[in-house]
Amino acid sequence: MLIAKLALGFGGTLLLAGAYTFREGTIRVDVDEFRDGGSHVHFWVPAAAVPMALHLAPKHDLERAARQAAEWMPAAHALLKELEKYPDTEFVDVQDGEQHVQIRTHAGKLQIDVDAPEEKIHILCPLSTIDDVASELAANAPAA
Numbered sequence: 001m002l003i004a005k006l007a008l009g010f011g012g013t014l015l016l017a018g019a020y021t022f023r024e025g026t027i028r029v030d031v032d033e034f035r036d037g038g039s040h041v042h043f044w045v046p047a048a049a050v051p052m053a054l055h056l057a058p059k060h061d062l063e064r065a066a067r068q069a070a071e072w073m074p075a076a077h078a079l080l081k082e083l084e085k086y087p088d089t090e091f092v093d094v095q096d097g098e099q100h101v102q103i104r105t106h107a108g109k110l111q112i113d114v115d116a117p118e119e120k121i122h123i124l125c126p127l128s129t130i131d132d133v134a135s136e137l138a139a140n141a142p143a144a
Contacts, residue, residue: 024048025109028124035118047125051132059140066141073138080131083110 024047031041054062069076083105092103100115110130114121 024128025126026124027126027129028122030120030122032120033118034120038119047129050129051136054133054136062137062140066137069137070141073134073141076134077131077138080127080134083127084108 027045027047027050029041029043031039033039066073086105087108088104088106090102090104092101094101098117100113102111102113104111105127106124108128109124109126112121112123
């Protein structure tokens with residue numbers, strides 16, 4: 001009976017931790033290079049893990065990144081707030097021969113797709129995660 005209670009407690013904790021971790025969705029990056037020695041990279045990361053990982057980054061590195069991005073932060077923040085108003089909108093769709101580039105928002109995520117004869121790149125990232133990273137960088141900016 002004790003083992004069953006422990007298993008139930010552990011299973012419930014695992015379920016809640018998984019639900020919390022995946023509440024914002026996932027960041028998906030797929031890169032395929034179709035050439036000799038080409039790379040094939042595919043990974044999915046819980047979106048909530050990225051802002052948490054920033055808390056583990058060395059403070060001096062975050063400050064340096066914040067300094068380098070400081071002039072673009074207001075524009076990035078405004079852009080993200082505006083993108084949230086367009087949940088399913090296509091912003092760029094360029095076809096040139098066999099190459100195709102598409103940038104759009106879909107279900108609250110920024111989606112970037114590049115299809116070319118020698119490579120395919122697909123990136124999907126929640127807008128809220130990008131905003132969280134921008135806010136974290138702004139919070140670590142050195143005082144002016």
